[in-house]
Amino acid sequence: MAPLPPPDPLPEFVYKITPTAPPDPIPEQYPLSDLDRQDGFIPITADLFFKDFTSFYILKLRLANFDQSSVKWDEVDGTNGCPHLYGNFGVKDVVAAKEFRRAEGQSWKDVFEREKGWLE
Structure with a gap:
């Protein structure tokens, strides 16, 4: 399958989901998870890979740094809006981190x- 072209305009931020709190301080090179090594960094994949979790953290990354x-880019809802970042990131790329929780149901x-x- 041929890669999709990036959306125009490019989003300012992309997001990294992690099941645990990020290291504090965030290191120069963020430790890669098994999913990262296998798939790249996937934004908003909660329902696919984190459906059984009741909480996780999201790191907001500035796309222009990469x-x-x-x-x-992958297709999402008919648009090429799902970036996979191959490589690593670190403290210079992270704009913010936040814990997200959901209630039962x-x-x-x-x-x-x-x-x-x-998330914008």
């Missing part, structure tokens, strides 16, 4: 809808 040749989509401002 060499765009290391970013591959609540979907991650509902949680993200409430947090739209932070």
